Amino acid sequence: MSRIRLFPRIDTDEVHLVWSLSLLHFLVILAFTLARIARDGLLLSTVSVVYLPYISVGLAFWTALAVHLFDRLSAGLSSPKVLSRAALLTGLSVALFSVWFRQDGPAAAIVFYLWVSAYGVLLVAQFWIVANEQLHPGRARRLIGLIGAAGILGGIVAGLLAVLLGPVLSPPVGLLIIVAAHLAIPFATRGLERSQADSLEAERARAALERSTSALASRYVQLLVLLFLVAGVTSGVLDYQFKYALQQRSTDPHELTWLLGLFNAAQNVLALAAGLGLSGLLLSRVGVRVTSAVLPVGILLGSGAILLWPVLVPVFATRLYEATLRTSITRSAREFLFFPLRDEVRARAKRFIESVIDRGADAVAGLLILGLNVLLGGTILQLTALTIVLVVIWLVVEVVVTRAYSTELSSSVERMLGYQPPVVPSRHEPEAVAGLVSLLGSSRETHVLYALDRLLAIDPEAVRERVPDLLKHASSSVRFRVMASPELNAAAILRNTAAVAAAGVSSGASEPASREEAATVRPDGIPDDEGLDALLDDPDGEVRRASFRLVAATQERSYVPALVARLEHTRQRKDARDALASFGSLIVGTLGDYLADRRSSLKVRREIPRVLATIGSQDAVHSLLRVADDRDCPILLQRTLWALNRVRKSDVSLFLPRATIARQLHDDVDVYLRLMIHRAPLSGMTNGPDVRLLHRAVTERLERAHELIFRRLALLYPPRDILRARRGLDSSDTRLRTQAREYLDSILTIDDRWMLAPLVGEEAEAERVRAAAFRLQLEPPSLLQVLRTLLASRDSWLRACTLYLIGSKRLDELADLVAKHLDARDATVRETAAWAMAHLSSRV
Structure with missing residues (x-):
């Protein structure tokens, strides 16, 4: 396995961006968390918790209206400017609430609860829209955890402020601190304002977004809505359990503020540790699929503990676990769920889900709690049973969404490649x-x-x-x-x-x-053997084609050797392939024998995979697998895997021995990693044609091994999507490469993802070479060690290039190995070795 990196890499040109986004996220979460603590404390100190479900239902309608008004007011503005003005407006509104609380209690508490709940999620969603505009997916994978951790730190600071100042400050005075946090946000957005041209581009994109009516018509977006709805309902039920337990303990506003501040501080400390250490590690090691499932599985286990021990401690721990992961690991994983969406769909879907759906989930949770209270009484055990049912539904939806995520990523790569059916x-x-x-x-x-x-x-x-x-x-x-x-x-x-x-x-x-x-024809209308041979070799192309069609029509196996022999000749090759393919499964075994027979002409053997691919039966697969690991002829191996890919694309139900292919894949990856390690010393020596020649030869073998790996992957995973992902990885478009990596992460098993990390990772070449050496448990070799290894290879051209480098550089240390190649079977190797020895001997 490669070295574990707990802190993400930050390039020089990313420092200012990371600082600006981290500071902005810190301030947004600081302001929202302080407002949320004050919101909950003021409400619980003046209103009974049994009324909270009714408030949640009203909150859903109010949030939908607020989102609509927010979209209308923000039309035509850049995202940072929208965030800046929204923070300024909400900060001034909190100052007005500070005056109101001095005159009224319950009414002000309810209205403040509704107001904070609506604008808080809008501010957070708007921040992530700004972040998505600034970060392309490649940067997001590395930096999203760090930027998210800054927000968690803001939550920690908010919790500590509540713990320290809550017992000594009155609620109206405490609200003034929240005002100050809001007013600092506009200053942090200045570094993210775009140029005028970029702003015009953003306005055009936003205008197109406003005209788009199909953002929520996508099946994938609908599944995301369902996932966030079920997760939000589960979180709402847990939140109700937590607040019910708090109110059972005390109704004093100072003590409630202190307890809520303590909870938020503990939650954010844990979330910070999870965001900095576990978030990136889980996403890189196990991918979005497993990372997304960590939260519901933990809630399910916590609910089981509550059933066995229905007291405050397991309720508190389960709620703390849910709140911690929701704001750290799960938050980072869910950001990736939006990446496959089109640009004009992503912002609208994200804002709708994170505001309307989140608040709608609270309303649904409120209705479920009301029904439970009316019908059964709403005890802790009954709420726990409801939570378990919701978590099971959540896990089912999670599985469906992760599968749809892979499909959507594949469609995104296809769309960006410009593929048209x-x-x-x-x-x-x-x-x-x-x-x-x-x-x-x-x-x-x-x-x-x-x-x-x-x-x-x-x-x-x-x-x-x-x-x-x-x-x-x-x-x-x-x-x-x-x-x-x-x-x-x-x-x-x-x-x-x-x-x-x-x-x-x-x-x-x-x-x-x-x-x-x-x-001359036989009695059945078919020319005799001598006449047929003459027609198959006729110089007239039209005559040859008609003759091959005539032979194919007979379906007589006795003509197969004549057709196979003509695969060797360029002008007859295509007609011979078509004629052989018309025999179908009747001659698949015979073709397999020709393919595996090393005594047969190599030109003939290279053409047979195309014939078997055209036939495309299960027997054709078995014949192709006979040489699927024959590494003596790279071109034959390449064409065999191509044929297997083509057969599997036409019929995915055909049986393939997965264990055998997985072993061959592992061998191909080892070859690739060793070539990458061998190329590293040559990459730093670009002076001279000798070094460039050997470097190019190794690079060509590296590219060939890369293709073989993906050809074998296409035998284990959806072939069209795997090969499309390979095209994406070879693209110069950074976003396309990242989408291709995300797709591979979404479908590969954990073992395969770990094995392929040095191949598809976005790290620099030197870092991937170190990971490859660590994987193979090898020390980084010197140039002389690389040359010794290449001279021992079975590749004649690599040996010839290596000998040329040794002679050009006059490396006397390798003279004994050069001498051994003076009697090589390959003429190029033999002649290059003689030339190299002459140069070594002439050294003064």
Whole structure:
């Protein structure tokens, strides 16, 4: 495993950004937490807790109205400016409440509760909108935990202020401290204001967002709404249990403020530790899926403890656990759930979920608590049972959302790559088809060929009826276009008219006497072996194609060796592949024997995977797997894995031995890591063509190993998505690369994610090399050690490049190894070794 990093890396150009966002988050959470403590303390000291569910229901409607007004008032403004003005307005409103509390108690407490609950979540959501605009996903993975920790620190400071000042200050005076925190926020946003051009761009994006009516129509967004709703309802029930227990203990406002301050301080200290240490570690090691499930699983265990011991301690601990993780680890994980969304959808969905849905969840929790109180009495055990039911639903939704998250990430990568599905030809009107069919009777070759091409795309059946007449057409191009078209299935007609077709061939080409002699036919209408060979090797391309189609129509295995032999020749290769593929599963075993036979021509073996991929059956998979780990010929291995990918893309139900493929994948990763380690000493020596040549050779092997790894991954995971993610990783677009990494993190198992971390990580090359060396338990090698290792490899070109470097640099320490290559079997290696020895011997 790679070295564990508890503190994220911050690049030089990110220092100002991290400082600005961290300070802003600190102030937003400080102001909101102080207001929330005052809100809860004032309400519990003047209003019975049994009325809290009614207040929650009213809060949902009030928050929906507040979100609507907030959107209207913020239209046309940049996100930092919206946050700045909102903080200023709410700070002044808290000052007005300070005056009101001196005159009225219960009414002011209820209105203040509603006001703080609405504007607090809007301020927090607006901050994260600002942060998302400033951070691309690559930075977010590293820095979001640190920025989130600054907010947690703000909560800690708020809790300590409440503990220290709550017993000595009256509530109206305490509100003035909250006012000061709000008024400091506009100063912190100044460093995040964009340029005028960026502001205009933001205005255009926001205008498009306002026009968009489909933000909540996405199934993925709907699942996010459901997830946040269920999680919020569960949190609301736990919050009610906690406040019920607090009110049972005391109704004194000073003591309640002290207890709430203590709770918030403890919660934020734990959240800070979790955010700085565990958040990034969990996200990088186990991904979003497992990290998101940590919170509901812990609540489920805590609820079980409450059932066994229904007292204050387990209730307090469960609520503390929920509040701690919700504001740290879970908060960071949930930010990633929004990354796959389009830019015009993300801000609107996020604001809606984190304000309307959160408050709506409180209302739903309130209604459930009211029903429980009316029907059963609302005891601690009954509330715990309700919590367990909600957590089970939460876990089910969590599983569905994580699967949808992977799908949405794949769609996001596809969208950013600019992929467009192939266009399916549409059928034309009957009048158009009839017009094209009439052209088939034309004596002009161009008219007939045009009609054939169009009709084969839109209505092949209309051509099949005219095949006998087309085979008698005066143009040889028309005749062989029909014979070579798989859509027409002209083979059956060729069986009965082989002699006529052969004569037609002769009439349209040179050397008619020899052609007729070569086309001697057997009684069943098929040319004899000698005549068939002559037709398959005919210099006329149209004749060859018709002959290959004729052989394919026979489905006789005796012709397979002749077809396989012609895979070696470039001009016959495609027709031979098509003819072999038409035999289907009938010859899959034979093709597998040719593929695995090292005595067969390598050119022939390289073409067979394409034939097996076209056949695409389970038997074809077994034949391909016979050489899926043959590393003697890299091109053959590459084409074999390509063929397996193609077969699996066409039919994912085909069986593949996962254990065998996983072992081969592990071997490929080891090869990649060793090559990466070997390239490191060469990367710092770019002077001279000798070093550049060897560096390029190692890099080419590294890229080849990288492709093999993803080809094998495509045999274990969704093939199209895996290969699409690889294209994303190779992109120069930072956001696209990050989306591709997120997708891989969302579908890979923990072991595979750990194994592939040095390959797909965003760390610098030097750091990934150190991780690879640690993984393989190797010390970083010196240049001489690398050269010794490369000379011992089975790759002839790598050895030749290494020998060239040794001779150019006159490295006498390796003269003994150079001498051993003077008798190498490979001519290039042998000649380079002789050249290197001559240079070593001539050193003065």
